[in-house]
Amino acid sequence: MDVKAYMQGLGQQARAAARQLARANTNAKNSALLAMADAIESAMDELLAENKKDLDAGAAKGLDAALLDRLALNPERVAGMAEGLRQVAALPDPVGEISGLNYRPSGIQVGKMRVPLGVIGIIYESRPNVTADAAALCLKSGNSAILRGGSEAAHSNQSIARCIQQGLQEAGLPIEAVQVIETTDRAAVGELITMQEYVDVIVPRGGKGLIERISAEARVPVIKHLHGVCHVYIDDKAEHKKALDIAFNAKTHRYGVCNAMETLLVAAGIAEDVLPELGKMYLDKGVELRGCAKTRSILPGIHAATEADWDEEYLAPILSIRVVDGLETAMEHIHKHSSGHTESIVTEDYSRARRFLAEIDSSSVMVNASTRFADGFEYGLGAEIGISTDKIHARGPVGLEGLTSQKYIVLGDGHIRS
Helix, strand or coil, X not given: CCHHHHHHHHHHHHHHHHHHHHCCCHHHHHHHHHHHHHHHHHCHXXXXXXXXXXXXXXXXXXXXXHHHHHHCCCHHHHHHHHHHHHHXXXXXCCCCCEEEEEECCCCCEEEEEEEECCEEEEEECCCCHHHHHHHHHHHHCCCEEEEECCHHHXXXXXXXXXXXXXXXXXXXXXXXXXXECCCCCCHHHHHXXXXXXXXCEEEXXXXXXXXXXXXXXXXXXXXXXXXXXXXXXXXXXXXXXXHHHHHHHHHHCCCCCCCCEEEEEEEHHHHHHHHHHHHHHHHHHCCEEEECHHXXXXXXXXXXXXXXXXXXXXXXXXXXXXXXXXXXXXXXXXXXXXXXXXXXXXXXXXXXXXXXXXXXXXXXXXXXCCHHHCCCCCCCCCCCCEEECCXXXXXXXXXXXXXEEEEEEEECCCCCCC
16 A cells, blocks of 8 residues: 555545535534444444454454453443444534624724634544544534544444444535544554644644654644643641542542642641551552652651652552642642643642642642543533643643634624725
């Protein structure tokens, strides 16, 4: 296969489909999403059979149990994909929304209209359900999509793609609005991220290695976050139970997610009060603790934290703990070691909470809440394509609105500039 020619063809088709989607009304997009959901449920047996091919091939290649679990489909997960499509159909359509319309002294009206980005390329690993999720969000926001799933899920992704295209066809929308790259050749990714004439935005979803590669090589704007080194700071004005509940939940609710806490900072004035109880809670849960010298004097027997630990995204039951002098030292630590994802302060002091919100430069900053809330569904977005730690265009969880842009509109009635 001539990969370059193949990818150029996909790009041309995606660009043409994007122009048609831009004028599609909400009913047509919702009809397509609901038809996709029905098609996925009807194709349950086929989807599970194709997924078994991927699982068998993965097991033969020696993929670990965690990766095989992410790859696996079962009746519940297939039903979940269909339900996800229906949920996106129920969300408000951001396209065409007009805001800030005001009269100017000249008599014209000036405002902004929300519009699709155009063509979105999404590169992801392992989870086949991302194929349906990404298709749904791109379609509802009026964008065409070129999807590149991991080679380990090739059979599953192509089977899901057939359901998606069936839904598009039934709703009278171009089937090229969602295209799943068929080749597993890695060169296809290199082409996708450099096709500036056809692709408007790239969204990588996967491990740090994948995202670093995409960020380094892309000629198309990228919406991304590399990793999540998230912090919780327990201030000496924190309420005891809140501190325990938040710090425990932020680490142990789920380990392998980007919004899990990886470093706990505790003010010296409260450390001897909360750390013994909190340390026992972590150890009982099987969490390995790595601490600074002061932390180890309060929790004897835990591992010493190295300088590298403060920059580590463990994605595992491991937590680094540092006792700090107070708010200033905590914020200095976060500024130095944070990945810009999510940070939280636990305090009853209003002024300190306001300073933390104003001065911490991350995509989500919280007061008296677990970092695990940094999620599109929890933020009321309905669904998300990923989380962005960039500062331009979209930041934080990226939902439907994050997959659109705004253009100025001007309304006149024969107005001319004098």
